[in-house]
Amino acid sequence: MDEIxxxxxxxxPETRLFWEAARDRVLRVPRCEKCLTWVFYPRPFCPxxxxxxxxxxxxxxxxxxxxxxINHRPPLGYGSAGPYIIAIVALDEGFKMMTxxxxxxxxxxxxxxxxxxxxxxxxxxxWRVPVFRPAESDSRTAEVHSEG
Amino acid sequence: MxxxxxxxxxxxxxxxxxxxxxxxxxxxxxxxxxxKDCGLGPADIDGLATAxxxxxxxxxxxxxxxxxxxxxxxxxxxxxxxxxxxxGAIDAGLCSTxxxxxxxxxxxxxxxxxxxxxRQSMRTQFxxxxxxxxxxxxxxxxxxxxxxxxxxxxxxxxxxxxxxxxWASSNSRALMRDxxxxxxxxxxxxxxxxxxxxxxxxxxxxxxxxxVTSEERAQQMNLTKPLVYLLGAGESCxxxxxxxxxxxxxxxxxxxxxxxxxxxxxLGPADIDHLMIYDAFAHLPIYGLEDLGFVDRGEAGAFIAEGHTxxxxxxxxxxxxxxxxxxxxxxxxxxxxxxxxxxxRGEAEAQVPGADVSLVQGVGGLFMSAATLILGSAATxxx
Numbered sequence: 199m200d201e202i203x204x205x206x207x208x209x210x211p212e213t214r215l216f217w218e219a220a221r222d223r224v225l226r227v228p229r230c231e232k233c234l235t236w237v238f239y240p241r242p243f244c245p246x247x248x249x250x251x252x253x254x255x256x257x258x259x260x261x262x263x264x265x266x267x268i269n270h271r272p273p274l275g276y277g278s279a280g281p282y283i284i285a286i287v288a289l290d291e292g293f294k295m296m297t298x299x300x301x302x303x304x305x306x307x308x309x310x311x312x313x314x315x316x317x318x319x320x321x322x323x324x325w326r327v328p329v330f331r332p333a334e335s336d337s338r339t340a341e342v343h344s345e346g
Numbered sequence: 347m348x349x350x351x352x353x354x355x356x357x358x359x360x361x362x363x364x365x366x367x368x369x370x371x372x373x374x375x376x377x378x379x380x381x382k383d384c385g386l387g388p389a390d391i392d393g394l395a396t397a398x399x400x401x402x403x404x405x406x407x408x409x410x411x412x413x414x415x416x417x418x419x420x421x422x423x424x425x426x427x428x429x430x431x432x433x434g435a436i437d438a439g440l441c442s443t444x445x446x447x448x449x450x451x452x453x454x455x456x457x458x459x460x461x462x463x464x465r466q467s468m469r470t471q472f473x474x475x476x477x478x479x480x481x482x483x484x485x486x487x488x489x490x491x492x493x494x495x496x497x498x499x500x501x502x503x504x505x506x507x508x509x510x511x512x513w514a515s516s517n518s519r520a521l522m523r524d525x526x527x528x529x530x531x532x533x534x535x536x537x538x539x540x541x542x543x544x545x546x547x548x549x550x551x552x553x554x555x556x557x558v559t560s561e562e563r564a565q566q567m568n569l570t571k572p573l574v575y576l577l578g579a580g581e582s583c584x585x586x587x588x589x590x591x592x593x594x595x596x597x598x599x600x601x602x603x604x605x606x607x608x609x610x611x612x613l614g615p616a617d618i619d620h621l622m623i624y625d626a627f628a629h630l631p632i633y634g635l636e637d638l639g640f641v642d643r644g645e646a647g648a649f650i651a652e653g654h655t656x657x658x659x660x661x662x663x664x665x666x667x668x669x670x671x672x673x674x675x676x677x678x679x680x681x682x683x684x685x686x687x688x689x690x691r692g693e694a695e696a697q698v699p700g701a702d703v704s705l706v707q708g709v710g711g712l713f714m715s716a717a718t719l720i721l722g723s724a725a726t727x728x729x
Binding site for chain 1: 465466468470471472473474475476477478479480482483484486487488489490491494535536537538539540541587589590594
């Protein structure tokens with residue numbers, strides 16, 4: 199297997215606190231204090247009600263698998279480690295984000311939609327990005343499936 | 347609003363693999379052919395709309411001096427939006443005769459504008475870091491959710507490609523013309539599971555151009571081709587990143603742009619004789635048929651598999667073969683409009699008998715934006 203070189207984020211002023219938290223292995227997103235909307239991607243105001251200064255709030259890190267693809271044609275610079283999973287996860291807090299799934303073989307039989315997931319953090323240069331792995335109970339289920 | 351019409355329409359002399367032309371040359375080849383199509387010259391054009399290249403580059407290359415320009419670039423449906431904007435500008439008296447052009451060396455990459463290196467956008471920070479590098483790995487991200495919610499089978503998804511190849515088989519300009527089976531589709535290599543190569547669009551070279559003017563001016567021209575009327579149009583957008591979609595089983599932009607077009611035209615799905623739905627990937631016609639109201643939610647896969655959209659069916663769709671089999675330069679919307687115009691003029695290779703009202707549904711980016719045109723033959727003028 200070739201060395202995997204995956205891109206690091208380059209933070210901008212409104213996203214820097216997200217990436218600094220991820221570097222500390224914390225998932226943190228601004229939340230509007232007025233209407234309780236999670237502001238993801240981060241912005242310094244609420245796009246729903248217009249209130250300024252949403253508050254950076256830690257998330258549980260729990261999610262479910264909403265949808266995914268298994269990419270068989272990795273982009274240049276993404277390494278050549280073979281097919282990998284790009285997923286949409288539904289966070290317990292009620293919004294969705296793109297991520298990679300890790301600690302699970304990229305095969306449809308291991309990937310049941312709505313399976314429970316848990317965040318972890320993957321090193322990317324001087325930063326880390328949030329990725330998700332099957333939650334403990336679901337990873338056992340996945341093993342049973344893959345053996346069957 | 348006074349009626350606008352398409353009086354000139356043409357694609358480049360060749361589409362598919364055209365390495366002997368630069369991207370801007372493809373714009374110009376299509377533009378000059380569209381001008382010839384309606385007997386006009388560069389001096390007759392006072393409005394210019396284009397995407398990818400700027401209106402200034404195209405105007406100067408062609409020797410046009412516009413009084414109105416539109417460089418709206420919202421992805422592959424930009425040219426549908428340009429037609430809508432042109433109609434508004436003509437009605438407002440900002441210009442009288444608009445040229446809309448597209449040219450892209452998507453396959454041969456000759457003279458293509460270099461893509462801006464995007465390093466700090468929100469998409470780069472929250473999507474590209476996960477190896478989502480563009481349409482093949484991103485556009486199908488919701489398909490498995492749709493399949494789970496509505497029971498769509500892999501075989502039904504494959505039927506979209508099979509149906510469109512039937513149309514392409516009778517189009518001499520289509521890049522892919524050999525008939526295919528569901529098994530062929532499912533045996534083609536996986537690009538991004540659940541999508542196989544034959545469920546993904548082609549990558550080609552080509553271009554197209556349109557001349558839009560008022561019905562009043564068109565009636566004073568010596569035209570040899572029938573007028574094509576703009577009956578209604580709409581445009582909309584959702585999110586710049588597909589991961590921020592409200593619902594991964596439907597396109598909000600499809601719904602809103604088509605609703606606006608139907609409302610303006612005072613028509614509904616039952617009035618449409620011929621349909622083009624931008625098919626960058628096989629699931630787009632499925633989403634489109636449902637989002638535009640042609641079938642109920644969850645029914646489009648079976649509808650296509652039953653042959654309703656195939657040759658001889660009651661809702662002929664993507665009759666040039668579509669992005670999957672005809673051509674797809676990268677910004678396919680222009681080619682969808684061109685096929686509608688050909689059908690309404692009665693000059694398509696796979697002509698649909700009695701096509702008087704045609705709907706073109708375009709998409710931009712990965713369900714980022716959408717635009718809709720409802721076009722009518724000369725027979726619809728009195729409506």
